[in-house]
Amino acid sequence: MRTIKFLFIFLCFSALTHAQKHASLNGYIVDGETGEKVPFATLIAKNHNQQIRSNEFGYYQFEKLPDDNIELIVESLGYEKTDKKIKLDKNKTTNENILLFPTEWELDELVVTANRHATKRKEAPVLVNLINQKTFETTSSCTLAEGLTFQPGVRVENNCQNCGFQQVRINGLEGPYTQILIDSRSLFSSLAGVYGIEQIPANMIDRVEIVRGGGSALFGSNAIGGTINIITKEPTENSFSVGETFSLINGKTPMNVVNLNSSLVAHDGKAGIYLYGMFKDRKQWDKDGDGFSELGKLNSNSFGFRSFYKINPLNKLILEYHRTKEDRRGGDQLKRPPHETQITEMANHDINGGSLSYIMNSSDYKQNLEIYSSLQSTKRDTYYGTDYNENAYGNTDGITVVSGTKYAYSFDKLGFMPAQLTAGFEHHYDYLHDEMLGYHRDLKQIAYIYGGYLQNEWKNDKITFLLGARIDKHNFVDNAIVSPRVNFRYSPIKNISLRASYATGYRAPQTFDEDLHVTAVNGEVSFIQNTANLKPEYSHSFNLSADYTFNIENWKFNVIADGFYTYLKDVFVLEEIGKDELGNLLKERRNGSGAVVKGVNLELGIIPTQWLDFQSGFTIQSSKYKEPEQWSEDDESVAPTRQMLRTPDYYGFFTANVKVTPRFMASISTIYTGQMYVPHFAGYIKKNELKHTRDFTDASIRLSYNFKIGNKLTFQLNGGVKNILNSYQSDFDRGMDRDAGYVYGPGTPRTFFMGFKLGQF
Incomplete structure (x- = not known):
């Protein structure tokens, strides 16, 4: 009996002794300016292999911590990242409130596009611009295409009067010069790029990171003008929202957009899922009453999810899926079958995509390994035809697969300062089959790239120095392509960052998005083909910036000047070369003499008070070929030109947000597009000509008011006018013989809109 009692006492004492070997830590995450609690902040205990989140009331708690110091990293969207060391007492619970201070300029926002791993924006080796949800909401931008225009050096333009084919230009270079990524993966194939930027809903986006200048050293082919990285939303809290926006284009033509969002996170934060959906319906709009649409009809729905599961505090699995189904059509007599019309451009898409990633960290967070694979399938049924053509139907299939691995190691000191080494390997596969048998067109293409990259980034608070390179083997290019980069950042004082960079880029001779769009001209259709022995196009980009x-007293300012110079060797140019055996117009892509794009992007942000902020950007640039290039076969009436077409020398934007009351917000936005040269092909006009367009000022206003419903729900009413001044093209071609590619300026005329939003926001 004594033995049993002794054993019982010994076990109790041992358990008590074991329990007393641990300490606890709790407290609140608090806004350092308002004193309000900050919910769902992330806390990482670097030296104890734990990561937690504060709850909806801002409360956090660590348990079973060793009785020594704890090193915390605390971060939350819209706040400066905070590093804090806390001394723990043995056998006790330590209470510590942690202050986070708001950041107006998002300089402490983590970005990944600069070097493929999370870095504070202010310490990034290159200048990274951000578009967040605030920009999408205050400018009433429902899709990626609408929101991109509110960045310096970036333009989105409509290239077709019939179907609304759009492309994004960075520093004046046309769409194929820009690499568009989804979560750092190059899933945007040439097929997806035809209408893709209008198919990505804003409510799936957490932020968009934009890096101007060459990026092939990190992301491979086509990253010449710049890189646009769409970071999708990851679930951080339990929430939902639903909204609808109803618009009247030119006060007459209806468009309706419905958005749905929901986020679910497990109580322990180990798993979560974010779901989204968008439904968009737009009727056709005919500006001049000729029976042919200037804006085609559009019906699309998108939905998807992004989810995660934390196997342990160091390892995480991420699964993402998205689907878009879209029908668009422009021309005349849109209710009749396409072959019973004078002109129809129709494209029906079914896009399915997804990705799986596994992320691993070492216990000291010095090592990071990521393994990933992404896939996107696109099916498209089309009709691009004129004059009641029964043989203009077609279909396109495309599959894009991106797989790879990335490894990063952080050195406490490598040579002369702390450093991070990043290496990776990536395989990119792109299958394309575009068939239009009535035009004797049967295009098959399989492009694959094996790429490896290596870079080392030395960094402290004042200096960043990065050396890196990528080697790609593209099956359309005989030799391997080496793309180096050098980046340097120097901060002489805390609030100034000076950056200099050099990078190269390339485009392989393959099919691009514009090749998969067929434009109607003079009652006929126009095709693009590559000349024989088309060589790759290479670029050398130099950037110099100051941030x-x-x-000044209570006014806060952010000023950025970014000078850029890009030299294009063997630049791709298009030239009209005549007609094929069926009478279709032909344009040929060939290598030109070279080109230079140079200029400066200027940014100014001002926050006079907590209820008022301004943001603006303006670009001044020159885009010229080394030698005059011929764009038309009509040599007698149209002279060659050194000017890159559809590229203005001046363009910019301005936004202002006024919080009239805590619940009432007024937002003003303006997009300025300067004069440019646009080709105008014969048909409606007698001869080809080069049009020098006027400039445009597209000003909009949005008003919103929030009604609180209980403690958690908010109901918002909003409305306003886009393009108030109705600054819009006035000389569209008319009738069947029009040049559908002769379109420039703002994408829509004056448009009235109103909407609502209900949820937790």
């Missing part, structure tokens, strides 16, 4: 944040 200065300062205060």
Whole structure:
């Protein structure tokens, strides 16, 4: 009996002794300016292999911590990242409230596009611009295409009067010069790029990171003008929202957009899922009453999810899926079958895509390994035809697969300062089959790239120095392509960052998005083909920038000047070369003499008070070929030109947000597009000509008011006018013989809209 009692006492004492070997830590995450609690902040205990989140009331708690110091990283969207060391007492619970301070300029926002791993924006080796949800909401941008225009050096333009084919230009270079990524994966194939930027709903986006200048050293082919990285939303809290926006284009033509969002996170934060959906319906709009649409009809629905599961505090699995189904059509007599019309451009898409990633960290967070695979399938049924053509139907299939691995190691010191080494390997596969048998067109293409990259980034608070390179083997290019990069950042004082960079880029001679769009001209259709022995196009990009944040009394300023110079060797140019055996117009892509794109992007942000902020950007640039290039076969009436077409020398934007009351917000936005040269092909006009367009000022206003419903729900009413001044093209071609590619300026005329939003936001 004594033995049993002794054993019982010994076990109790041992358990008590074991329990007392641990300490606990709890407290609140608090806004350092308002004193309000910050919910769903992320706390990482670097030296204890734990990661938690504060709850909906801002409360956090660590348990079973060793009785020594704890090193915390605390971060939350819209706040400066905070590093904090806390001394723990043995056998006790330590209470510590942690202050986070708001950041107006998002300089402490983590970005990944600069170097393929999370870095504070202010310490990134290159200038990274951000578009967040605030920009999408205050400018009433429902899709990626609408929101991209509110960045310096970036333009989105409509290239077709019939179907609304759009492309994004960075620093004046046309769409194929820009690499568009989804979560750092190059899933945007040439097929997806035809209408893709209008198919990505804003409510799936957490932020968009934009890096101007060559990016092939990190992301491979086509990253010449710049890189646009769409970071999708990851679930952080339990929430939902639903909204609808109803618009009247030119006060007459209806468009309706419905958005749905929901986020679910497990109580322990180990798993979560974010779901989204968008439904969009737009009727056709005919500006001049000729029976032919200037804006085609559009019906699309998108939905998807992004989910995660934390196997342990160091390892995470991410699964993402998205689907878009879209029908668009422009021309005349849109209710009749396409072959019973004078002109129809129709494209029906079914896009399915997804990705799986596994992320692993070492216990000291010095090592990171990521393994990933992404896939996107696109099926498209089309009709691009004129004059009641029964043989203009076609279909396109495309599959894109991107797989790879990335490894990063952080050195406490490598040579002269702390450093991070990043290496990776990536395989990109793109299958395309575009068939239009009535035009004797049967295009098959399989492009694959094996790429490996290596870079080392030395970094402290004042200096960043990065050396890196990528080697790609593209099956359309005989030799391997080496793309180096050098980046340097220097901060002489805390609020100034000076950056200099050099990078190269390339485009392989393959099919691009514009090749998969067929434009109607003079009652006929126009095709693009590559000339024999088309050589790759190479670029050399130089950037020099200064970023200065300062205060004058209570006014806060952010000023950025970014100079750029890009030399294009063997630049791709298009030239009209005549007709094929069926009478279709032909344009040929060939290598030109070279080109230089240079200029400066200027940015100014001002926050006079907590209820008012301004943001603006303006670009001044020159885009010229080394030698005059011929764009038309009509040599007698149209002279060659050194000017890159459809590229203005001046363009910019301005936004202002006024919080009239805590619940009432007024937002003003303006997009300025300067004069440019646009080709105008014969048909409606007698001869080809080069049109020098006027400039446009597209100003909009949005008003919103939030009604609180209980403690958690908010109901918002909003409305306004886009393109208030109705600054819009006035000389569209008319009738069947029009050049559908002769379109420029703002994408829509004056448009009235109103909507609502209900949820937790």
